[in-house]
Amino acid sequence: MGFLDIRNVTKSYGQVEVLHRVDIAVEEGEFLVLVGPSGCGKSTLLNMIAGLEGISAGEIAIKGRVVNGVHPSKRNIAMVFQSYALYPNMTVGQNMTFGLEMHGVPKPDRDRALAEVAKLLQIDHLLDRKPGQLSGGQRQRVAMGRALVRNPDVFLFDEPLSNLDAKLRVDMRTEIKKLHQKLRTTIVYVTHDQIEAMTLSTRIAVMNKGFVQQLGSPKEIYDTPANVFVATFMGSPAMNIVPATVVMENGTAHAALTDAEGQVQRLRFSQDLRAWEGKPILLGIRPEAITDPEGADRKSGNIQSLRNRVTVTEPAGADTFVTMTVSGRDAIARMRADANVAAGQVFDFAVNMEKAVAFDPETEQRIA
């Protein structure tokens, strides 16, 4: 039993089920990120934990206490909203202590908690201002402060960074991570941004169409995605998914695929795929696993060469993205910025097959 237990939780509106038997146990101090495209049910799940939406079936327990039907204010949770939801008529200080006031905490205690949190978030000089006079980043801090001041069991974040500009978003991301490392609180965080999910979390639940597609550490999710959806949703640019056939050569499995000219090329698998001999699969390779030979990972025990024509090169500063055609689909390679490639050229790509994964084309589930 975890600190926050989500057991077989289902949500339906009338006949329509939008969340199907979600089962997650969150340990104390964990940073769980719910990530997925819009409409996947992640915010609904968060609202159910908060008590803002009812639970159709299953149960949610915090610290062993089942909270189905418990009022949001009695669950000892705090929530940071996407729009920050600061009360416009109150000062920053009043905003942050409103919850304590509603819970009947005496004024001296409220002031002490406020001073402590304001110092932690470096917003002590803003306490007498109204939210309208604050910048986006400051509002974000106040919203977090309002949550922190109550010292809840679980923090809930609903896309808290999506209203900030790109640079501030990265800064605040680091802030949140620092805060979590310092305070070791339990956090459930909803986002549609896979980079936020990767950087912040200790565990990720990738959701789609009301199902949890995969639950695991960021590394598990990234390296061994459970299915094609997770593989393509996490990572930018997305993982290359190309059709291939499994063929045996010298007793080991190889992926047979075609290059831009239609020539068959073979890449040796590191995994055992004997059972799939002669069958079609979907081969998944991350862009950074396809490089120029000099840029290949030296620690890898299985670098395979793929000779193919370059379609487009996109220098992005730190990296150069190189597009080619593999088995009739576009595949992207992530190269060093100074890699010597040009469009139209036939190039020897180095493919790190240790990082490759294979999916069943029927079910789209990972098989190796």
Add this chain to the structure above:
Amino acid sequence: MSVATQDTAVSTGRATRVLIYLILLLFALFYLLPLYVMGVNSLKPLEEITGGNMMALPGQWTLDPWRQAWSTAQIGVEPTGLKPYFLNSILMVVPAVAISTIVGALNGYVLTKWRFRGDTWVFGLMLFSCFIPFQIVLIPMAVVLGKLGLAGSVPGLILVHVVYGIGFTTLYFRNYYASFPTELIRAAQIDGAGFFRIFWRILLPVSGPIAVVSVIWQFTNIWNDFLFGVSFGGTSQPMTVALNNLVQSSTGVKEYNVHFAGAILAALPTLVVYIVAGRYFVRGLMAGSVKG
């Protein structure tokens, strides 16, 4: 020949501008003319009006018509002036405006932030009440007031006006609160505030503009109402009915100066409300319709 100016999108020449201001000025004068006539004639003795020019300034300035209208003029059979009726109107208008505005705000709050099954129907029916003419409800209302024992009293009139006004006030507040972020309500719920606490601490403090709209609308309508006043006023008739009795009396000499003074007295409270809160009125009307 015209040179395009840089600071306005539509450039207007000097001549056009003068013409526009001239026309606006004429309209303004035309619009203010009745007020001028009323003001001027309420300050002259009766002979000056009957003897000649209505547009002229008073030859002999006097406040007697105002004093008469206020305290000694014949209203119906009693020479009481408008004073007691003015008080009746105040006693009716203040609670009626306050109650209908508060109820409208609560309705708007519930209809937007505490949605329930069929809430759009409820709102639709309340909206419908805005389109019912006064005359249709006279008889049913008389029956209800009679059964409640409120016929012919100030509380009876208050009830009538509150019931009739709720449709409008609900419409105003519902539309205003619809653009109020629901996340704030949710945040307050998590913070532990209940139904009324959220209303009182979160919603009401930001309802200023729309409250002004509601108050102005209700005040003007209720103060100016004649039909309900004359039908259900009984012994506590409002100012409008008294003014009618003053002006329409068919005995004796028509004291136009007193009538003018009385009419201004009857219009004064609404004028004051507009002057004090007018700019919020426009702001509030906009706030309900367009986000920003």
